[in-house]
C-alpha cells in the first residue's frame with residue numbers, strides 16, 4: 814500500500830516511457846509509435862521532450878509531450894473517477910489498483926459500523 818499522485822506519475826513518466834518503448838535487450842533501439850498527427854514517429858522524440866521537462870514536470874506538460882493523459886491519470890477502482898491522488902494497493906503484484914480518498918472514507922465508515930456491532934471478545938489472559 815502506498816500513496817500515488819498525478820505529480821508523482823508525471824515525475825516518473827520519462828523513466829516509464831523508456832522502459833516501455835526502448836528495447837534495451839535485443840535491438841537497442843526505440844520503438845516507433847503513432848504520433849500526434851497519425852504518422853509514425855520514433856518514441857525517442859517523445860522521450861527527449863520528457864527529459865527536457867526536468868525532474869518535476871507539470872502534469873499538463875507531460876500530457877502535452879506524450880499526447881495523452883494515460884501516463885498521469887489515476888482512476889479509482891471503486892468509483893471510476895479520475896483523481897489527483899489515491900492509495901495504491903497490491904503494488905508488489907501485477908494487479909495494481911487505486912482507491913480515492915472518498916471511497917477510502919466510505920470504506921472506513923462501513924468497517925467502523927461493523928466493528929461497533931460486534932461484541933468485544935474477552936481478554937484471553939483474564940479468563941482462567
Ligand SMILES: [Zn+2]
Nearest residue numbers: 889892913916
Ligand atoms: Zn473512488
